Amino acid sequence: MAAPEGLFVLEGRPTAQLIADQLREQIVQGTFRPGQQINESAVAAQLRTSRGPLREALQRLCQEGLLISHRNRGVFVLELSTADIKEIYAVREAVELAASNTLMDAGQDQINDTCRVLKEIIGDMAKHVAVSDWQAIARLDMQFHTTFVAGTGNTRLIRIYETLAAESRMCILSLEVAYPRLDVLVQEHQNLLDLLEAGDRKGLQQAVKRHLQKAVEDLTVTRQDNEITA
Amino acid sequence: MAAPEGLFVLEGRPTAQLIADQLREQIVQGTFRPGQQINESAVAAQLRTSRGPLREALQRLCQEGLLISHRNRGVFVLELSTADIKEIYAVREAVELAASNTLMDAGQDQINDTCRVLKEIIGDMAKHVAVSDWQAIARLDMQFHTTFVAGTGNTRLIRIYETLAAESRMCILSLEVAYPRLDVLVQEHQNLLDLLEAGDRKGLQQAVKRHLQKAVEDLTVTRQDNEITA
DNA sequence: GCATCGCCTATTGTTGACAATTTACAGTTC
DNA sequence: GAACTGTAAATTGTCAACAATAGGCGATGC
Known part of the structure; x- marks a missing residue:
């Protein structure tokens, strides 16, 4: 069998x-x-x-x-317009907020397992910050968030987020170096991890929102307006 | 050819x-x-x-x-287990709450357009309630929610929700008549519509949550436990 | 000069045939 | 009788040839 x-x-x-x-x-x-x-x-x-x-x-x-x-x-x-970027990050916010709630309601073991992996990823990010490897940072950035969502165990949420992660990496790539200072980025993720570990639901939600809204600003501010997509 | x-x-x-x-x-x-x-x-x-x-x-x-x-x-x-039903409705909650917020932040015109379509759907639902046409009710139920999400104009959110709507209809179908009393169902959707029109963001969010949680209960209570799926 | 028409090429859309794999079943052995 | 093995049927996986379409390009006419 x-x-x-x-x-x-x-x-x-x-x-x-x-x-x-x-x-x-x-x-x-x-x-x-x-x-x-x-x-x-x-x-x-x-x-x-x-x-x-x-x-x-x-x-x-x-x-x-x-x-x-x-x-x-x-x-x-796919060609990404500013409208696409806003869409992508709006859906990401919805998914990550839901993931936050689900994780907070889950058992402490589940949270700890997720946090352990997230710690490793932040560690890797810190290493690549030293040499300013943007591609690697972008990959680890999305790996962090994907791991976060994966912590819920919701297979549908995970599948949805994998596409969003791919699109996000395309956003970052298409704008080359639209990232903020790399040490700040690492710090932001560390902050998310701390709030998750502390069980601060409200704080985590707010931090996720700020984190994503900030990303949208970074990605759209330098961009020529090309909302018109054929 | x-x-x-x-x-x-x-x-x-x-x-x-x-x-x-x-x-x-x-x-x-x-x-x-x-x-x-x-x-x-x-x-x-x-x-x-x-x-x-x-x-x-x-x-x-x-x-x-x-x-x-x-x-x-x-x-x-796909074979739906109770775990699947919980997953589906958890993601639906995430999407519909996000849609609620987006709609509330959108212009009044956009809200009015959506409400007009929602009214028609509720009208159709009321007609089919008279003859207890479950299949039609299920279709209109999901059409209501799909229209609601479509009101945001977020194409990615819409695409995601179309799959969720299909899965939800499978849930309902596989459990045959797991629906509550039909007149109550129509009333619940009317309530959602009223809250949207009134611009009651908090009330709408709470109503959406209750509506979906109630559905999960109806769909899982009668069901034998078959969480173990290969 | 410029617009239009018609051919031509490159690429996609579709099909049927063939190869590989799984599954069921009958036969054999213990 | 139960377990195992080898064969056979059915189904999926892959491929290469064929058909059809869109877009480019030059010729033609005004």
Whole structure:
């Protein structure tokens, strides 16, 4: 009855999902630029597969909203307008506030487990601050928040947030160095962690709101107005 | 060619999305039962298309979480446990509370537009209450909430909520008549509408919370415990 | 000069065939 | 009779060829 999952579980995942995960990573890393068309034949060849499985993966990313499909024209990488940034961070606020509440209502063990992982991530962030590795900082930033949401154990909330995290990384990447001073950033996350550990529900909620609103300001202030999206 | 109804093609939307929409509707209507395997060849033939486009549509629904894919075994309709119901309604609460806030901060015109549509939906609900048409009531129930969220204009919030609405309809359907007395249900939605129109932010938030928590209780109380899902 | 028409190429959309895997079942052994 | 093994059927995973569409580009006409 109990299948030997351990060995085959890595390759046991559906192909389309594996390809989609690879493409998502390439998108948030900027290998594919916003607005760029995904050439099916070329990308399929690059990933050592054929157009069939690739197209299935593309549909997943279209459903996520990272790609946009135009009939008979192809799929294109999402271009982020200031309106998009506001949307993304509004949803993030909703999700993270809900996660805060759920975590606070959860057992102390669950909170401690989450805090332990968050501590490690902040530690890693501090290391990369020293060398101003923006890409790494952005990745760890979103890893922090994803871990936070994952602490709730709500699989649907987690799935939703993974897309938001990808979009957030695209925001940061597309604006290059829109980050505030890096030590301040680390401090903000440390603050969130402290409030979670202290069980300060109201304080955590307020801190999350401020943290995200500040990010929106940083991301939109330097940006030319391009709310008009084709 | 064996045209799958030129009606499809004339719409500019991608084929996989059209197929996915049809399948989603069939799933929430119970044409495909929870746990049931989707036979690709059979369903493709039923929809007058081939396995390729169908599989692309299935990937979209897997990404949404309405279907679950097991490698080399196929895709299966989601089976809802009590844990799933709690998850779904927890996320709904997060989304609807965020929508409440966004709407309250929006212009009065935007609120009025939304309220006008909500009024019509409540009117339709009242009609179907007379004949106790549960399926129709469930559809209108979710249409009410979807319209509410759509009032924010946040496309990401809307996309997220569409999946939640589908899952909620599956909850209701799988438990057959888990609804409370229908006139009470209509009254609850009327109450939400009144609070929105009155601009009573705090009252609306509390009413939304109560409304959703009550639904979870109704959906879980009669249910055998089947939290253990493979 | 400029707009329009028609061809042409590149790319996507679709299909059917083929390969690989799982599952069920019958046969065998202890 | 129970457990195991090997075969067979059904289903999914993959691929390459074919069809159809959009956009580019030059020719044509005014």
